[in-house]
Amino acid sequence: MNVGVSESSMADKSKTINIALDPTSGIPFYRQIILQIEMAMADGRLKPGNQLPTVRGLAVELRVNPNTVARAYNELEIRGLVSSQHGTGTFISDREVEMSEVEREEVLSQLVRGFVSQAASYGFTVDDIIRYLTDYHEEGRK
Amino acid sequence: MNVGVSESSMADKSKTINIALDPTSGIPFYRQIILQIEMAMADGRLKPGNQLPTVRGLAVELRVNPNTVARAYNELEIRGLVSSQHGTGTFISDREVEMSEVEREEVLSQLVRGFVSQAASYGFTVDDIIRYLTDYHEEGRK
Amino acid sequence: MNVGVSESSMADKSKTINIALDPTSGIPFYRQIILQIEMAMADGRLKPGNQLPTVRGLAVELRVNPNTVARAYNELEIRGLVSSQHGTGTFISDREVEMSEVEREEVLSQLVRGFVSQAASYGFTVDDIIRYLTDYHEEGRK
Amino acid sequence: MNVGVSESSMADKSKTINIALDPTSGIPFYRQIILQIEMAMADGRLKPGNQLPTVRGLAVELRVNPNTVARAYNELEIRGLVSSQHGTGTFISDREVEMSEVEREEVLSQLVRGFVSQAASYGFTVDDIIRYLTDYHEEGRK
DNA sequence: GTGGTCTAGACCACA
DNA sequence: GTGGTCTAGACCACT
Structure with a gap:
């Protein structure tokens, strides 16, 4: 049973989506984060199962308070677009598009x-x- | 309930510009009104001298608080794009709007x-x- | 035009729903608030158009931080159950039950x-x- | 990938209790597992001596991290409701569970x-x- | 006065 | 390490 090697082979672990915040836009930070994640989903940069950056990680990268990122992720979760798993991370939901x-x-x-x-x-x-x-x-x- | 001057006597003088508010857009109502009037001026749907709907009339039509419409008109007046004439109505100014x-x-x-x-x-x-x-x-x- | 008298006749203004928080339940406060509002809707104590208590008002009553109440209201709004109007209050949504x-x-x-x-x-x-x-x-x- | 003792040799000895996890309930998985096992014991679906599914087996079935199942079993053992026998499995204890x-x-x-x-x-x-x-x-x- | 956003920082729960 | 909750307090935007 190989441990270590197998754990590290997760190249696709968490997608980088290059979120950029514009403080002058008048659009709240948390909403800019939501919009950009939604758009990444719309044009295929983020697919079901992909892991989002961690709350703290993204907060550091964007230089905002972790609560702000958490709020964005939370709203996305309520809308069913992502699913947060305690202690594990936040992932793009498998869309159950049961629509014909x-x-x-x-x-x-x-x-x-x-x-x-x-x-x-x-x-x-x-x-x-x-x-x-x-x-x-x-x-x-x- | 008729109060003061009848608003209907100038119905055909005030342009209808079909303002549509989107409550889910995150953009405040008063700003949506301003934007849409500006754009209508920029592309010629509203011309200098045209009368805008009355504050109360538009408020009823859009189902918002009259203060909200008043605020929009007020801001447009401050910018010199429209001019309110007490007891008469609000009119598009001569000052051209060049929207780049x-x-x-x-x-x-x-x-x-x-x-x-x-x-x-x-x-x-x-x-x-x-x-x-x-x-x-x-x-x-x- | 009667002003004052007509404004004050809003007996049904904001419904009291008697929310009670149980700190020992293990269920987060904001979620208890959501649950109790949803249940009030389910058994008819809250109907479309009713105003909820103000964020600050309910926070004082429940002796929690206003942010906690705001978070509950926010989640309810995302789910479409209530609608918050800036400067006005939070109201039970008109459910557009277009379902047969x-x-x-x-x-x-x-x-x-x-x-x-x-x-x-x-x-x-x-x-x-x-x-x-x-x-x-x-x-x-x- | 067979590791250690084959789990299939005791397939018919371990009771199936049909644990169903609801990720939307807000109750942590490990607690849902505990609760459902307790209830099964309380109403006779699980009796003293019955073997529980293996940690790994249940983890696969429920599609959760084995640690999560292990934590549930662990807590049940601490409370004396089950006993883990190294290399053999986990069994319901004699100690009766009276769920009032x-x-x-x-x-x-x-x-x-x-x-x-x-x-x-x-x-x-x-x-x-x-x-x-x-x-x-x-x-x-x- | 209403709701909305953001920060800073603490503490908890899950894996 | 992950995400989740809550507080305190500041400041902003809409009516």
């Missing part, structure tokens, strides 16, 4: 339509959105 | 990022969104 | 079956549960 | 209250639950 393709499409449709009308009230067109989204996505891939 | 591309991009950025992370919490990826949005767009063109 | 009777029954069925099997693993029968639940409910009505 | 009505009621209380508040968050009332549970029960009797 049809249902998924329906939910996506609702979300997008709502967003389009919101953006429209600011004077943005669907074209604006698509353009930004595509650029944004390319950016993330570099 | 950069500013527009910033607002769009915030909106899109917020939406992406909301969609992520339902398990949708950026790709899903782009795909749907493009289809949706094509659909609209037919 | 059939769907409701389905969800209830899943919940109950899950619970029954959980209780069974502790050696309790459905009879035990019904008996306790009925007693508990009568208790609440006194 | 009061204790049983307490556990039931916790379970039910937790369930009621969970159901409340889906908009179900205590009445809904009682009604469904009674129907469900009748159903089962047919």
Whole structure:
């Protein structure tokens, strides 16, 4: 029974997601953390099972109070996006997407339509959105 | 309950700008109102001389506290973008609003990022969104 | 326009729900608060639109730190059970139960079956549960 | 990977007690294990002399860290409810477990209250639950 | 006055 | 070592 060697072979242990806080944005730190983790999930940088940085670790990295990171993780857990395991760490949840393709499409449709009308009230067109989204996505891939 | 001057006599003089508030966006209502009026001015939906909805009228329409609308109008007046004329209404000033591309991009950025992370919490990826949005767009063109 | 009299006629303003914390239970304070509010909703003592006690008010009453109450309210808000309005208060959400009777029954069925099997693993029968639940409910009505 | 004594040679000697862990209950896993074993002893599903599953076996079955199971067994041994015999297994002690009505009621209380508040968050009332549970029960009797 | 955010620091529980 | 809870107290934002 090999102990030690086998323990250390966890290259994929905790993903680095390069969270950056902008203190001038007016968006609370804990919310910026949530947003960035959600976005990392949306574009595939974080997948189910991946471990997030530890609360204290991320707090040190971002130079914020551990409570602030804990609050972000806590909210993500309440929403079911991550699962914290005492003494072990915090992990991206296995999404139990029991939705059929049809249902998924329906939910996506609702979300997008709502967003389009919101953006429209600011004077943005669907074209604006698509353009930004595509650029944004390319950016993330570099 | 009619109080004071009838508001309905100027119904056709005040532009409807379709302000939509999103209580889940984290952006305070008064700021959402300001932003949307600014954007409407920037892209020509509101022109100098146009009358804004009355404070009370808009408050009822948006189902918020009249103070909230008043605060938005007040801040717009301080910035010189609108001018309130006692007993008459609130009007778009001559002073032009030039919203730079950069500013527009910033607002769009915030909106899109917020939406992406909301969609992520339902398990949708950026790709899903782009795909749907493009289809949706094509659909609209037919 | 009557001001003052009409403002003060808010007898039902904020519901008293008599939350009691048990420091010996091992259940964290914030969770006890959540549980008791949820139960008040379940047996009809709190209805949509009712205002909860203020964060500071409840904190004083329960002799805990305001942050502890805020945390409970916050979690309830994330779950969509209450809605906090800045500068105004915290209110029980209007549940948008768009579910058909059939769907409701389905969800209830899943919940109950899950619970029954959980209780069974502790050696309790459905009879035990019904008996306790009925007693508990009568208790609440006194 | 076979290490040490084969566990399968005593498969039919160790009682299956169907322990079910609920990660959302807030009760730590090790405590859920203890509670369920105690209840099984109290209502006769486990009798003196019966062998418990091996630590590793149960850990695999429940998909938890073996330390967690070990901790539960350890605590049960300290209380004298089970005795571990090196190289052989863990067995229910002669010492009787009398779980008083009061204790049983307490556990039931916790379970039910937790369930009621969970159901409340889906908009179900205590009445809904009682009604469904009674129907469900009748159903089962047919 | 309402709720919201953040810090600093202590102590506990789980693995 | 991990995450979880709670306090005390400061300061901000909305009504």
